[in-house]
Amino acid sequence: MQTWYAFLTGPALWVTFIVFLGGLVVRLAFLYGLSRERDRIFYNHMDWKWGFRSILHWLIPWGSASMRLQPVFSAVFILFHVGLLAVPLFLSAHNLLWDRAFGVSLWSMSDAWADALTIMVLGCGVFLFVRRMIRPEVRILTTAWDYSLLALTLAPFVTGFLAYHQWGPYELMMVLHVLSGEILLILIPFTKLGHMVLFFFTRAFIGFEMGARRGARAW
Amino acid sequence: MEQRNDSHRPVDVKKIQQLLDANNGARVRTWLGICSRCGLCAESCFFYLAHNRNPRLSPAYKFKATLGELYKRKGRVDWDFLQRCADIVWGECTTCKRCSMFCPFGIDVATLIATTRTILYSQGITPQGLARAVVNYRETGNQMGMSTEDFVDTCEWMAEESQDEVSGVTIPIDKKGAKYMYTVNPREPMFYPQDLAMAAKILTVAEEDWTMPSTGWDCTNLPMFAGDRALAGQVVRNMYEKAVELGVQAILITECGHAYRSALFEGPYLAGYPDGKPPVPIVHSVQLFYEYIRDGRIRIDPAKKLKEPVTYQDPCNVSRNGGLWEEGRKLVQFLAEDFRDMEPNRDHNHCCGGGGGYIPMGPEYKARRMASGRVKAEQIRATGAKIVIAPCHNCFDQLSDLNKEYQLGVKVMSLKEIICELMVIPEKFQPSDEGEGEGEKEA
Ligand code: SF4
Ligand code: SF4
Ligand code: SF4
Numbered sequence: 001m002q003t004w005y006a007f008l009t010g011p012a013l014w015v016t017f018i019v020f021l022g023g024l025v026v027r028l029a030f031l032y033g034l035s036r037e038r039d040r041i042f043y044n045h046m047d048w049k050w051g052f053r054s055i056l057h058w059l060i061p062w063g064s065a066s067m068r069l070q071p072v073f074s075a076v077f078i079l080f081h082v083g084l085l086a087v088p089l090f091l092s093a094h095n096l097l098w099d100r101a102f103g104v105s106l107w108s109m110s111d112a113w114a115d116a117l118t119i120m121v122l123g124c125g126v127f128l129f130v131r132r133m134i135r136p137e138v139r140i141l142t143t144a145w146d147y148s149l150l151a152l153t154l155a156p157f158v159t160g161f162l163a164y165h166q167w168g169p170y171e172l173m174m175v176l177h178v179l180s181g182e183i184l185l186i187l188i189p190f191t192k193l194g195h196m197v198l199f200f201f202t203r204a205f206i207g208f209e210m211g212a213r214r215g216a217r218a219w
Numbered sequence: 220m221e222q223r224n225d226s227h228r229p230v231d232v233k234k235i236q237q238l239l240d241a242n243n244g245a246r247v248r249t250w251l252g253i254c255s256r257c258g259l260c261a262e263s264c265f266f267y268l269a270h271n272r273n274p275r276l277s278p279a280y281k282f283k284a285t286l287g288e289l290y291k292r293k294g295r296v297d298w299d300f301l302q303r304c305a306d307i308v309w310g311e312c313t314t315c316k317r318c319s320m321f322c323p324f325g326i327d328v329a330t331l332i333a334t335t336r337t338i339l340y341s342q343g344i345t346p347q348g349l350a351r352a353v354v355n356y357r358e359t360g361n362q363m364g365m366s367t368e369d370f371v372d373t374c375e376w377m378a379e380e381s382q383d384e385v386s387g388v389t390i391p392i393d394k395k396g397a398k399y400m401y402t403v404n405p406r407e408p409m410f411y412p413q414d415l416a417m418a419a420k421i422l423t424v425a426e427e428d429w430t431m432p433s434t435g436w437d438c439t440n441l442p443m444f445a446g447d448r449a450l451a452g453q454v455v456r457n458m459y460e461k462a463v464e465l466g467v468q469a470i471l472i473t474e475c476g477h478a479y480r481s482a483l484f485e486g487p488y489l490a491g492y493p494d495g496k497p498p499v500p501i502v503h504s505v506q507l508f509y510e511y512i513r514d515g516r517i518r519i520d521p522a523k524k525l526k527e528p529v530t531y532q533d534p535c536n537v538s539r540n541g542g543l544w545e546e547g548r549k550l551v552q553f554l555a556e557d558f559r560d561m562e563p564n565r566d567h568n569h570c571c572g573g574g575g576g577y578i579p580m581g582p583e584y585k586a587r588r589m590a591s592g593r594v595k596a597e598q599i600r601a602t603g604a605k606i607v608i609a610p611c612h613n614c615f616d617q618l619s620d621l622n623k624e625y626q627l628g629v630k631v632m633s634l635k636e637i638i639c640e641l642m643v644i645p646e647k648f649q650p651s652d653e654g655e656g657e658g659e660k661e662a
Contacts, residue, residue, distance in 0.1 A: 031245040031248065031249060032245070034243075034244055034245040034248065035244065035245035035246070037244075038243075038244030038245065039244045039245050039246050040488075040493065040495065041246075041488065041495060042245070042246065044494055044495035044496075045495065054325065058323055064321075064323075065320070065321065065567060066259055066260075066262075066263070066320070066321035066322070066323070069262055069321070070259065070262070073259075077257075135258060136272070136274040137258040137261040137267070137272065137274040137277045137280075138256065138257065138258035139274070140274040140275065140277070140280055141254075141256035141258060141277070141279050141280060141283060142256055143256075146256050192252060192253050192254065192255055192256075194252065194253060195253040195255060195324065198249055198252075198253050198324075199253070199323070199324060201249065202249055202250065202253065202324040202325050202326065203323075203324065203325050205246065205325065206319055206320075206324075206325025206327065207325075209327070210316075210319065210320065210325075210539075210566075213484060213542075214484075214539070214540060214541060214542035214566075215542040215566075216320070216538075216539050216540070216542060216566035217320070217566055217567075218319065218320050218325055219320065
């Protein structure tokens with residue numbers, strides 16, 4: 001188990017970061033090239049002001065008509081994303097790793113906060129699972145892959161939580177925690193989770209298209 | 220819905236693959252790739268709302284089941300699949316673009332649906348009403364197959380008729396260097412010639428410098444809905460090139476929504492203009508009429524202002540997809556004392572349920588069109604209005620049908636009609652006995 005752990009937090013981690021960041025860069029570069037060739041409309045009507053407004057309104061809670069239409073789902077959706085980003089970045093244990101690897105560390109949240117946020121993410125995740133299963137308009141769109149991705153997204157949180165509280169076999173949990181985190185990072189550039197960065201582009205585009213050309217609010 | 224029912228014809232998979240490839244740009248690829256299947260868009264679509272939230276009518280389902288599936292299967296699909304797609308892209312989406320405003324990623328479902336229509340068209344699948352219009356465009360350059368002679372005759376006839384009310388009305392044909400080249404929906408010269416007369420009266424009273432072209436006068440673009448992109452490009456090019464040839468300052472679009480969307484936003488791309496801009500400015504009549512009244516070029520008789528409650532239908536392609544919702548509203552408030560807005564309104568309005576080619580698709584689609592128009596009917600009923608102003612012929616026809624179907628008890632009117640009723644005819648345009656006499660002699 002020790003060797004596994006060492007491997008996963010050593011070379012495998014580097015590979016993961018390279019694939020994650022490299023994958024995102026390659027996907028963006030590829031799409032950029034393609035858009036240059038085939039999506040002139042993107043550049044003909046570019047307008048930063050509308051692009052930013054379009055992005056901003058969908059980042060601030062209930063900043064869009066659509067979010068206000070479904071306030072509960074939006075709340076879950078916002079909390080889920082906040083937790084997804086904050087816990088891995090600001091967890092103190094991760095900060096030690098950042099420090100060891102890059103010699104820099106971010107602001108650290110207390111373990112109690114991390115714990116609470118983790119529970120929140122898991123709670124939101126369960127909500128999203130259930131919503132996928134019971135809301136007809138969501139279920140009809142959902143494939144097995146959507147459930148799998150959601151499970152994979154939650155896996156590092158479940159295992160991290162169990163490991164921190166030393167429930168179950170600690171070492172195995174740590175191995176699973178690192179492994180699931182790495183799998184998730186590697187998947188991001190190649191799946192719909194790419195929306196982590198692509199969101200900004202599609203939102204900017206609809207801002208140019210509806211806002212800059214017609215003055216219509218795309219939010 | 221019936222499309223063209225020879226299910227034994229082989230599917231031209233090669234052609235489909237070519238089109239899939241040609242459309243596989245960064246936008247389409249990204250949209251199809253990042254849709255999170257969150258279902259947020261469902262609530263935005265009136266088809267979904269009108270059919271008791273049937274999940275098959277959510278925007279995401281519509282593109283997933285059609286274009287999404289075509290990409291997934293790399294175009295290797297059978298005839299039944301294509302028929303099902305046709306049913307969705309023509310029978311369940313009016314390409315109104317409302318859902319793009321409610322999707323976190325702003326996925327432009329209308330573009331995905333339009334792309335699917337193009338692919339189906341390449342297989343000879345398109346609703347019959349649109350197929351007929353396409354033939355007419357090929358033969359005559361307009362959707363109703365009207366000859367230039369008939370068109371010019373109608374214009375002359377209408378100019379004469381109008382002189383009883385406004386003296387000096389003419390409809391100048393192919394006048395070089397005019398300020399506006401006025402283009403219309405063929406429905407006007409064909410079935411409602413008084414629409415031409417009303418426009419001529421308004422433009423005369425405003426002392427506008429305008430002309431009607433003898434060709435390229437059909438600003439509507441049904442091939443765009445049929446999925447025939449090449450012909451759609453030709454149709455706009457006819458109009459643009461005529462405007463350039465006449466040396467006019469702008470093209471003026473009648474009270475028609477899709478025509479405006481085609482001329483200003485989609486047309487330049489269809490016609491192959493690389494910068495995405497039309498060669499001359501495009502002005503919609505809502506904008507021009509608003510300016511006339513605002514600037515006092517047309518005066519409204521305050522005593523005649525509409526007293527009954529009035530509401531305004533924001534046509535998707537004049538408001539959300541045309542950006543003219545404020546102008547439309549202000550214009551209505553010049554004309555009516557009791558204006559009541561629908562909810563939601565402006566750029567977030569609902570489609571009337573007859574757009575995207577639905578009405579010209581013909582009677583086979585009428586029952587579905589009435590069912591999906593329920594949302595609009597309820598919106599109108601809730602305002603308590605007695606008059607609905609619709610500055611789009613398509614909305615006008617759909618609302619008139621809805622009015623009967625749902626017994627709304629309203630009167631559907633166009634802006635031209637109301638302006639003509641309410642405007643003050645200045646002395647110099649008051650028909651005198653002398654003028655009439657002359658008119659008769661000439662006739
Ligand atoms: S474009 Fe309009 S009709 Fe089509 S799916 Fe979106 S909201 Fe519905
Ligand atoms: S709202 Fe957008 S991302 Fe969500 S299901 Fe609809 S199209 Fe997909
Ligand atoms: S908006 Fe209506 S009238 Fe105008 S082109 Fe479209 S279908 Fe025709």
